[in-house]
Amino acid sequence: MSAAALAIAPALRSAAAGTAIVVLGTGLVGGALLRLLDETAARRRPLRLVGVANTRHGLFDTAGIAPPLLERLDAAPRADLDAVAATLWATDARERIVIDATPAAVVAQRHARWLGQGLHVVTANKLAQGGRLPDWHELQRARGQSGAHYGDSATVGAGLPALASLRRLRRSGDRLVALDGVLSGSLSFLFNCYDGTQPFSALLQEARERGYTEPDPRADLSGADVARKLLILARTAGLELDESEVEVEGLVAAHLAQLDSAAFLGRLDELDDVIARRHDEAAAQGKVLRYLASLDTSGRARVGLRAVGRDHPCAALAGADNLFAFTTERYRERPLVVVGPGAGADVTAQGLLADALEIAG
Ligand SMILES: NC(=O)c1ccc[n+]([C@@H]2O[C@H](COP(=O)([O-])OP(=O)(O)OC[C@H]3O[C@@H](n4cnc5c(N)ncnc54)[C@H](OP(=O)(O)O)[C@@H]3O)[C@@H](O)[C@H]2O)c1
Numbered sequence: 001m002s003a004a005a006l007a008i009a010p011a012l013r014s015a016a017a018g019t020a021i022v023v024l025g026t027g028l029v030g031g032a033l034l035r036l037l038d039e040t041a042a043r044r045r046p047l048r049l050v051g052v053a054n055t056r057h058g059l060f061d062t063a064g065i066a067p068p069l070l071e072r073l074d075a076a077p078r079a080d081l082d083a084v085a086a087t088l089w090a091t092d093a094r095e096r097i098v099i100d101a102t103p104a105a106v107v108a109q110r111h112a113r114w115l116g117q118g119l120h121v122v123t124a125n126k127l128a129q130g131g132r133l134p135d136w137h138e139l140q141r142a143r144g145q146s147g148a149h150y151g152d153s154a155t156v157g158a159g160l161p162a163l164a165s166l167r168r169l170r171r172s173g174d175r176l177v178a179l180d181g182v183l184s185g186s187l188s189f190l191f192n193c194y195d196g197t198q199p200f201s202a203l204l205q206e207a208r209e210r211g212y213t214e215p216d217p218r219a220d221l222s223g224a225d226v227a228r229k230l231l232i233l234a235r236t237a238g239l240e241l242d243e244s245e246v247e248v249e250g251l252v253a254a255h256l257a258q259l260d261s262a263a264f265l266g267r268l269d270e271l272d273d274v275i276a277r278r279h280d281e282a283a284a285q286g287k288v289l290r291y292l293a294s295l296d297t298s299g300r301a302r303v304g305l306r307a308v309g310r311d312h313p314c315a316a317l318a319g320a321d322n323l324f325a326f327t328t329e330r331y332r333e334r335p336l337v338v339v340g341p342g343a344g345a346d347v348t349a350q351g352l353l354a355d356a357l358e359i360a361g
Pocket of ligand 1 (some may be wrong): 126211343
């Protein structure tokens with residue numbers, strides 16, 4: 001074999017092995033990702049789908065799952081999460097990625113273990129990064145130990161480069177001084193559209209139908225989802241805050257918070273009066289309501305409903321836009337602003353795909 005052929009052979013071998021992925025969750029985001037994967041497969045992207053699972057079914061094949069995927073999945077039995085790592089390790093892939101498109105705590109609890117074993121994790125599920133501080137530390141330890149990647153862009157801002165921008169600033173020696181913004185696509189949509197002419201609950205129903213809200217909209221309305229995103233941002237900026245350090249103003253009264261999901265969805269109209277009153281008070285001062293998140297270097301982190309003047313940057317948002325205003329040592333006079341659609345299955349799935357492709361190289 002010639003020297004040139006010798007040099008090419010290993011490259012060909014590793015290209016053939018490619019990157020194996022398992023997708024967990026086939027709902028709004030997981031379903032959109034599977035469609036995107038289909039399109040990118042047609043364009044010869046190097047991701048081989050070797051597993052897909054939801055709570056009811058799991059389908060695994062180290063050689064790659066052939067279409068029609070969803071019909072085959074529906075005929076498959078329920079799978080254990082242990083099958084995920086077992087299948088990925090049984091492949092000849094160069095890189096192995098678990099993609100978490102579920103809202104499940106049991107799946108998030110596996111992230112550190114998978115990373116520790118050397119599997120890459122790409123996630124839209126915020127529970128591991130935006131939950132308890134010890135869990136976040138365990139994630140960092142596991143990443144450091146194996147060198148595996150944790151693709152988390154879809155956990156904040158859906159497909160927007162929020163975490164990526166913050167990391168770029170930090171890598172170049174800049175330091176976050178303050179962060180302000182609207183971090184929830186669903187709450188953004190609700191308050192951008194609410195003008196008192198229709199009930200808040202009708203808009204909430206519309207946001208659910210558009211796939212903007214979490215599976216249970218109380219995760220948005222309680223402020224818990226925004227608080228998780230703010231924690232992820234704070235920790236990415238080097239402020240290791242605990243959940244208890246975020247001041248949260250929720251929009252769900254205690255008696256509604258106790259209901260099961262179906263019962264709550266039947267009583268959405270009980271939210272209407274409180275929001276109408278807050279809206280009227282703000283309007284009387286020439287202001288609009290926005291659900292804002294803020295963080296400063298002292299570590300003060302707050303999320304809640306605020307009345308802002310019409311000249312506030314968040315007053316001009318539209319649709320399900322998110323806005324992240326990063327004030328840093330170098331962007332001190334005027335903040336660096338990332339703005340754009342921050343919810344929706346397609347843009348979130350695109351964030352997951354971009355992270356996976358970055359790992360695949
Ligand atoms: N929707 C958005 O715009 C958006 C934006 C950013 C981030 N996210 C995040 O993306 C994730 C998914 O959201 P979604 O809107 O796609 O939710 P969804 O439509 O309710 O889908 C959730 C999927 O996860 C599956 N699942 C739940 N627990 C599981 C488990 N233990 N093992 C395997 N699969 C499990 C469900 O299975 P079944 O089909 O059997 O029920 C379902 O297929 C969430 O973490 C959410 O916070 C969503």
